[in-house]
Amino acid sequence: MDEIRFILNGKETAYAGAATDRLLDVLRGAYRCTSVKCGCREGECGACAVLIDGTLINSCCVAMGAVEGSSIVTLEGYRETERFAVLDKAFAEVSAVQCGFCIPGMVLAAESVLSSNPDPTEEEVRIGMSGNLCRCTGYNAIIHAIMIAVKEGNGLW
Numbered sequence: 001m002d003e004i005r006f007i008l009n010g011k012e013t014a015y016a017g018a019a020t021d022r023l024l025d026v027l028r029g030a031y032r033c034t035s036v037k038c039g040c041r042e043g044e045c046g047a048c049a050v051l052i053d054g055t056l057i058n059s060c061c062v063a064m065g066a067v068e069g070s071s072i073v074t075l076e077g078y079r080e081t082e083r084f085a086v087l088d089k090a091f092a093e094v095s096a097v098q099c100g101f102c103i104p105g106m107v108l109a110a111e112s113v114l115s116s117n118p119d120p121t122e123e124e125v126r127i128g129m130s131g132n133l134c135r136c137t138g139y140n141a142i143i144h145a146i147m148i149a150v151k152e153g154n155g156l157w
């Protein structure tokens, strides 16, 4: 069978498994991207969100065959960026991380919101983050952190 070729966190990658394998399972199992969390496995919680060609997508809903030629970023790759450093500091500043399970998806969702709108209102951030669920109900701290990052990261997005 042909390999499925894609870029993972900046590195050329070839996957020899089935095209029907789930991206979430492959990222965690084959490539040890354990920041990608498995919550609902049905596209509802956002814990498994990754950036595919810059778009936030729930990896539990993606078959490997669909990622051929794509560039995928997980938190393992995103954490090397200057933008991550700003979000990281902001999340820490307001203790936005509780159990932490939802946070990798939240951070990538924040990147997605800010890259499409670098100067959002709080309401726009809330709407943009609405596909990511936090079972610790920590939304206010997370939204607050993102609004801090909007100011601190002025010019980065």
Ligand code: FES
Pocket (backbone or CB within 6 Å): 037, 038, 039, 040, 041, 042, 043, 044, 045, 046, 047, 048, 049, 058, 059, 060, 061
């Ligand atoms: S595990 Fe993918 S959206 Fe919940």
Ligand code: FES
Pocket (backbone or CB within 6 Å): 096, 097, 098, 099, 100, 101, 102, 103, 133, 134, 135, 136, 137, 138
């Ligand atoms: S911090 Fe626990 S699920 Fe969000």
